[in-house]
Amino acid sequence: MSKVFVVDLEKRPLNPVHPAQARQLLRNKKAAIFKRFPFTLILKESRPDAPIQPLRLKIDPGAKHTGIALVNDSTGEVVFAAELKHRGFAISFALTSRRQLRRGRRNRQTRYRKPRFLNRTRPDGWLAPSLQSRVENIKTWVNRLRKLTSINAISQELVRFDMQLMRNPDIQGKEYQQGTLAGYETREFLLEKWNRQCAYCGVKDVPLQIEHIYPRAKGGTNSITNLTLSCEKCNTKKGTKDIKDFFKKNSARLEKILKQAKRPLADAAAVNTTRFTLLEVLKATGFPVETGSGGLTKFNRNQQNLVKLHWLDAACVGKSTPILNIKGVKPLLITANGHGTRQSCRTDKFGFPNRHCSRTKFHFGFQTGDIVKAVVTSGKKVGGYVGRIATRATGSFNISTKNGLLQGINHKYCKHIHKKDGYSYA
CATH class of the missing domain: 1.10.30 (DNA Binding (I), subunit A)
Structure with missing residues (x-):
């Protein structure tokens, strides 16, 4: 069963607890909800010092999805699992759209502008934005999990395919x-x-x-x-x-x-391009970093008769993989959405501006992307709703719920559950 993270009064990580124990702590008012995603409790009173079991953070980077798992090396228990969906292709599309808009505007307004010269030099280690975003997504979640759990080691699948090994069988x-x-x-x-x-x-x-x-x-x-x-x-x-x-x-x-x-593999090329940058990011945490190949990951997974899922691949990364206990584990599905856009206007399908875009992000303490709980007590929409909101300056918000889009909910009925952080969850 996936565990629930717990922190003490000083926000120091404690041992994760079983969901039933978490419910009991909430029922007895000994803890409060600290975070919704991933679900974390904060204790209201100090507890006697108990030995904290160290966990290993295991990462299986991918071009579209990255698997994340927290494994207890001594027991083999998978404490937490997640699948992170990247937005690299969306970034590539957005950059292309921006380039087309600017080119069109430049041709209309400054037709004879001289071409620029050598003002686009790139620093050493530069990655394309669509690739850099993958590294930043993983870095963000490594830092978040470090604050909530006692991680003492990291495992990363460094290469999907060990090309050196295939060229030279005796290399290892x-x-x-x-x-x-x-x-x-x-x-x-x-x-x-x-x-x-x-x-x-x-x-x-x-x-x-x-x-x-x-x-x-x-x-x-x-x-x-x-x-x-x-x-x-x-x-x-x-x-x-x-x-x-x-x-x-x-x-x-x-x-x-x-x-x-x-033809090279596009997804494998994206992973290979970012792998050493990601390795340096993980080493910067100060933890020992173990690396392994995709072939070893599959070997570990097949040895334990596990199905192919991103989070299970992550749990099987590296030689340190123990006999895994995955009973009841449900991964948190994370999608990188970004933080919106700075465009001053929206365009039609031909790229021409056709409507204004407000520069004000916050309205009545809320911003588009926040997850809220709305309890409507009067009118035609009486009931309780939970979902992601789209704000308006008028105070009338839209809520995207599991059952569809609900329009025209007054901000007075809304209460924050999780503030926008650039990711969506399922």
Whole structure:
């Protein structure tokens, strides 16, 4: 069962407690709600000092989703789990939209402006905003969890695929390559790259074999760019034929295979670009940082017969992974939304300004994105509602609830549950 975080009167982290114990503390008025997401209690009175069990924070970074897990190394219990959804692609789209707006405005108003020259130099270690946001999202949640729990170590999946290991099998010793992990890195990379299907006939959900595009008998190498996946039937049929001879009558399929063989993985590229920046961020916390590869993560997960989920992948990162106890764990689903926009106006689908955007963020102590509880006592909308609000200067707010959008709720009926922090939760 996912535990509830607890802090003392001085906001120092204590051992997480079972939800039933948390309910009892609230019922007996010995604690109050400190945070809603993640759910945290603050004690109203001091408790006798109890030994605090250290936890390991485990992170599985991804291009779209990052898995987070807090694991007790001594018991194997997963205390907390979360899946963080990034907004890298939204940032890329927003930057493109902004560039188009500025270019259009510049052409209309300052048609003959001289081009700029060398005023866009980038500092060392610069990352594209869509990539930097992924690092910042993880950094934010590492810092939040540090304040709520007693973390003493961090594990990070540093590489999705150990490319050095695939190029040089002896780079980490023969035991790594020739033992139970033999071929894991290469197979995982190929499964991801070729969409888990036969490259030759496209069949899925059958046992797939690693196949040399240019056969070794005719000078082909073991390089990862010369490997693909095929079903047993196609592999036997191709044999030692050259790929160009095998697809002599199907040039479209041949061109597609050769093009895909050279194409890098976009998601893997995003993870590889940010991995060492993230590693430096984690080392800056002062905790020992353990790193592992994606192949090792899958090996740990398969050894314990666990399904593939982002938070379970995180719990299985690194050699330190114990026998996990995941009974009753429900991950917190976190989505990065950002903090809005500074645009002074909204535009139509052609990019032309068509309506004003208020620069005032706060209205009556609320801002768009706050999660509130509204108890309406009169009028047509009598009842209780919980959801995210959109504010107006008139004081009439909209609330997005589970059952849909509710419009025209007066601010006097609203009470804060969780203030906007750039993330949404489920």
